[in-house]
Amino acid sequence: xxxxxxxxxxxxxxxxxxxxxxxxxxxxxxxxxxxxxxxxxxxxxxxxxxxxxxxxxxxxxxxxxxxxxxxxxxxxxxxxxxxxxxxxxxxxxxxxxxxxxxxxxxxxxxxxxxxxxxxxxxxxxxxxxxxxxxxxxxxxxxxxxxxxxxxxxxxxxxxxxxxxxxxxxxxxxxxxxxxxxxxxxxxxxxxxxxxxxxxxxxxxxxxxxxxxxxxxxxxxxxxxxxxxxxxxxxxxxxxxxxxxxxxxxxxxxxxxxxxxxxxxxxxxxxxxxxxxxxxxxxxxxxxxxxxxxxxxxxxxxxxxxxxxxxxxxxxxxxxxxxxxxxxxxxxxxxxxxxxxxxxxxxxxxxxxxxxxxxxxxxxxxxxxxxxxxxxxxxxxxxxxxxxxxxxxx
Amino acid sequence: xxxxxxxxxxxxxxxxxxxxxxxxxxxxxxxxxxxxxxxxxxxxxxxxxxxxxxxxxxxxxxxxxxxxxxxxxxxxxxxxxxxxxxxxxxxxxxxxxxxxxxxxxxxxxxxxxxxxxxxxxxxxxxxxxxxxxxxxxxxxxxxxxxxxxxxxxxxxxxxxxxxxxxxxxxxxxxxxxxxxxxxxxxxxxxxxxxxxxxxxxxxxxxxxxxxxxxxxxxxxxxxxxxxxxxxxxxxxxxxxxxxxxxxxxxx
Numbered sequence: 001x002x003x004x005x006x007x008x009x010x011x012x013x014x015x016x017x018x019x020x021x022x023x024x025x026x027x028x029x030x031x032x033x034x035x036x037x038x039x040x041x042x043x044x045x046x047x048x049x050x051x052x053x054x055x056x057x058x059x060x061x062x063x064x065x066x067x068x069x070x071x072x073x074x075x076x077x078x079x080x081x082x083x084x085x086x087x088x089x090x091x092x093x094x095x096x097x098x099x100x101x102x103x104x105x106x107x108x109x110x111x112x113x114x115x116x117x118x119x120x121x122x123x124x125x126x127x128x129x130x131x132x133x134x135x136x137x138x139x140x141x142x143x144x145x146x147x148x149x150x151x152x153x154x155x156x157x158x159x160x161x162x163x164x165x166x167x168x169x170x171x172x173x174x175x176x177x178x179x180x181x182x183x184x185x186x187x188x189x190x191x192x193x194x195x196x197x198x199x200x201x202x203x204x205x206x207x208x209x210x211x212x213x214x215x216x217x218x219x220x221x222x223x224x225x226x227x228x229x230x231x232x233x234x235x236x237x238x239x240x241x242x243x244x245x246x247x248x249x250x251x252x253x254x255x256x257x258x259x260x261x262x263x264x265x266x267x268x269x270x271x272x273x274x275x276x277x278x279x280x281x282x283x284x285x286x287x288x289x290x291x292x293x294x295x296x297x298x299x300x301x302x303x304x305x306x307x308x309x310x311x312x313x314x315x316x317x318x319x320x321x322x323x324x325x326x327x328x329x330x331x332x333x334x335x336x337x338x339x340x341x342x343x344x345x346x347x348x349x350x351x352x353x354x355x356x357x358x359x360x361x362x363x364x365x366x367x368x369x370x371x372x373x374x375x376x377x378x379x380x381x382x383x384x385x386x387x388x389x390x391x392x393x
Numbered sequence: 394x395x396x397x398x399x400x401x402x403x404x405x406x407x408x409x410x411x412x413x414x415x416x417x418x419x420x421x422x423x424x425x426x427x428x429x430x431x432x433x434x435x436x437x438x439x440x441x442x443x444x445x446x447x448x449x450x451x452x453x454x455x456x457x458x459x460x461x462x463x464x465x466x467x468x469x470x471x472x473x474x475x476x477x478x479x480x481x482x483x484x485x486x487x488x489x490x491x492x493x494x495x496x497x498x499x500x501x502x503x504x505x506x507x508x509x510x511x512x513x514x515x516x517x518x519x520x521x522x523x524x525x526x527x528x529x530x531x532x533x534x535x536x537x538x539x540x541x542x543x544x545x546x547x548x549x550x551x552x553x554x555x556x557x558x559x560x561x562x563x564x565x566x567x568x569x570x571x572x573x574x575x576x577x578x579x580x581x582x583x584x585x586x587x588x589x590x591x592x593x594x595x596x597x598x599x600x601x602x603x604x605x606x607x608x609x610x611x612x613x614x615x616x617x618x619x620x621x622x623x624x625x626x627x628x629x630x631x632x633x634x635x636x637x638x639x640x641x642x643x644x
Contacts, residue, residue, distance in 0.1 A: 348481040351441050352495040352551065353469035353502070362494065366485025366534075 061139025083143035139166035165199035211237035250283035279315035400451035411615035427612035441475035470502035472558030541568030578603030598630035
């Protein structure tokens, strides 16, 4: 007899936390369910069926921590293992970090799943301008790190986040990070996603931006079996800015899905988005960019662009801008391009004595590095540059 | 320097060059003129190694080598330079960085050591004067947002930097006003020597007032139908191309 694979939630139910909020999160999730084949926003990423096929939910995995992965840089270094903050490996450097119970967050299925399954919630409060590096070492079947970042008025907070999924077994990381940016403050968040074919992730970034504050997100994706990025920015008040930069430079069978959304709620706010994709071999890239401009949000400026280069006939790209504008006095623009490498440009470089391989690398490199803005860390910037070079050489 | 024999080239099944014969010796300047669509730019592209063109018959010998067997980069490394009619804009790649890579690849291919940043900048400063090009232009993305004149100037600047043996100028005069034309021609003239050759592809005679050719060839329907000295260019300027067409039709 063929045994039917039970839906994901049935398997995970026993893992759900018992606090009032977690029970509530689980109930809501049970009502709405996880995305399935019919879910429009997961159309190109059938995450539930992929996870059911690949993840052993009960596997605990070996605890692992690799000190050499930590950046040799002044700042705070926070180490998480399977979703739990590990104080003994972390260097706080006076950073205000509190481990507590799960509190309210976003209400989409994977955010709710994170809330229900998280062991606890880690709150970081901005203090110094030193960078905060967050490392996730994950080996369990499923990990649910849950982080909230409170950026105080007048502060600048720079967060750099990386996941290290175990290479010895398949893992699913369902991460959640939320920024709450007080008025007149700056939040910077950079992610480097350089995984492997055993890594499955769903990564939620949610930022609530208050009056005259700015939020920047950089997401650099290089490899992963399945990576889904849900980036949501709420520009809650006047004179806010939201910036989204992303690069997905993929090969092998990597599958990266970037789902971004910016919501202009009040007048005079600004958002800018630039995502670029380079797809080789059998990789798949998805870009979905939503811009909402509420009726009240007059004088909104919103720009979005997604440019892609396909290097292989087996690579797949799906790109979709989505603008919903209810205000009438706004400036919005969006554009996306997809194509092959420009033969004319390659010939131009070759005609100057540069060999074909190098010519292609130069053009692609220039294309890719245009997404590198506002990282605010030399060491991370160099790492990304090196990864780009390595992928293109 | 270069010897082209019975060259036939086609693109997408259409034969553009239908038997070109041309011999260029060291120290010579040859002008290739002709009406639109006669194959002038195709000839320039084929010499530089553009791969879209299929060579069905004919041969090109360059410094004793079979040119048709060389990749575009090998040709450049061996001293062939094409000044593009439409220089390509390449976002994100600065002219400086691009030229440093190009120059060092050429030097490497010639068994010379790479230039370090200091010596490269020194050389650049020296050559910038030749074509009166501004430093700020060179730190910008290659040709991106450059005016027509700036692009052409940049081509000649690259030529000065790479010191080719055989330069092919493809309609370098198009889109240039008279001052820019003089500057560009002046640069080309300064780079000329007994050891170098120049092929000037142009529709109009006016560039040839400044870059004086030793020979002028008229290309028509993919063949050289007339050759002469610089006076032929003057004659063409005066009479236009129609008399050539008529002459050809009467044969």
